Amino acid sequence: MGNAELPAVLVDGKKTVETLLSTKNQTKTARLLRLSFDQVHGVMQRAVERGLNRRDDRHIHEHVCMDEKSIRRGHEYVSMLYDGDTGNVIEVEGGRTRKSVENLCSKALTEEQRAGVKTVCTDMWDAFIDGAKKYFPNASHCHDxxxxxxxxxxxxxxxxxxxxxxxxxxxxxxxxxxxxxxxxxxxxxxxxxxxxxxxxxxxxxxxxxxxxxxxxxxxxxxxxxxxxxxxxxxxxxxxxxxxxxxxxxxxxxxxxxxxxxxxxxGANNGKAERTNGSIQEIKTIGRGYGTAERYRIAILFFYGGLDIS
The missing domain is CATH 1.20.1320 (phosphoenolpyruvate carboxylase, domain 3)
Incomplete structure (x- = not known):
């Protein structure tokens, strides 16, 4: 079936993804394409779901990092798990409590993947330390x-x-x-x-x-x-x-x-920190995010290393 026969929603979705990757801004993309913000976010959400479903759950991330990022000014945070070798964000979870970290680790990787991690880098936040010990039992725990x-x-x-x-x-x-x-x-x-x-x-x-x-x-x-x-x-x-x-x-x-x-x-979170800086950029451009889930979708869309084609 040629492009001319594709349903309009698929063509629009592709164009929306391309525009988002160019502008890094949902509001600007909505304005350029004459869509609502929710329509643009819906395209992002479906793209992220598609990318996550395509991930290989047998792939071993030998070096991972855990860190936090504020949603906006104040004390609302998300916790993030990164691939330390690529800087890609593996998963994002709202909050930075012990429960948040448990949800993050169990959702992001299978038990076999967690067992294969060799080093895990965190800061000195107790919830990250406890999570590293519990969910990555075979890894060296590092404070870089x-x-x-x-x-x-x-x-x-x-x-x-x-x-x-x-x-x-x-x-x-x-x-x-x-x-x-x-x-x-x-x-x-x-x-x-x-x-x-x-x-x-x-x-x-x-x-x-x-x-x-x-x-x-x-x-x-x-x-x-x-x-x-x-x-x-x-x-x-x-x-x-x-x-x-x-x-x-x-x-x-x-x-x-x-x-x-x-x-x-020599384990460090250098690449994760560079990704963190880029995440700060999209937060600034987007003037913050209303909820942890919207922030999660944006982070994984732009910096999850997902196949969203």
Whole structure:
């Protein structure tokens, strides 16, 4: 049967999918194609269902990551399971409670697939830790250094916010302390040098964060070497006696095993984080999502690596 004989709804569906992939925006797609938002979302939903049905449930994802993403400002979240090797989102579940994580893991992969996972990366959220242990019993559970640096970035910014009350010159410097120095402009570098020389606590907190960042690029020959390097970094950090930094170091001490496992295996959520950034982009373009289920459909449509043809 030629294209001319296809029912109009199928032709429209194909065009809607192509337009969505181009605009990354349901509202804009609806306006361009003179459809309602619900019609566009319906096409996305059917495409995702089609893609999920086509997945090979015998495929083993050797490295997986679990993370969260806010639906909109506030405290509404979805939990996500990624393929750590590709960055594709395997499944999304509303909430980030233990029950949410259990639903996520059991829905995303079969028991045989979960048994085949070799490494699982999570942050230090208890629900993710418990889920990793329960549903991936044969995997090394890792807290990768990217997550560790994220905790330190948050601590650095808290120090800045505390000090800015007394030092107005620290206003509008947030991204100087968080930005990769290799991406500094000439003006950024000049401003940073001036602030660093003044020896604010935020500059000391920044130095601690950079010491831990260095651990990202090292190779380790075993657990003992990694333990030794990590413990030295934590001892150095505590010497500064900065409250916010001390709090992060104590968190690291409670999760030493997972951090060391990440350092030795090299497991990380780098590709998942890049996907996370892209998800943030569609959330910004779409100005948020009303429900966890609508958000799930959008995430899987754009970043699930699904065959939706």
């Amino acid at each position: 250094m990217y997550h560790c640096v994220t905790y330190l970035n948050d601590a650095v910014d808290k120090v800045r916010k505390r000090e800015v009350r007394h030092f107005p010159e620290l206003r509008h410097t947030k991204y100087l302390w968080l930005k990769d120095q290799s991406k500094y402009t000439t003006n950024d570098q000049a401003r940073f040098n001036k602030l660093e020389d003044a020896e604010y606590e935020v500059s000391q907190a920044w130095k601690v964060k950079e010491l831990f960042r260095d651990l990202l690029h090292l190779k380790y020959h075993g657990d003992m070497e990694a333990y030794g390097m990590l413990l030295r970094r934590m001892d150095d950090a505590l010497q500064y006696n900065i409250e916010e930094i001390n709090g992060v170091v104590f968190i690291f001490k409670r999760h030493l095993k997972g951090i060391v496992r990440a350092m030795v295996t």
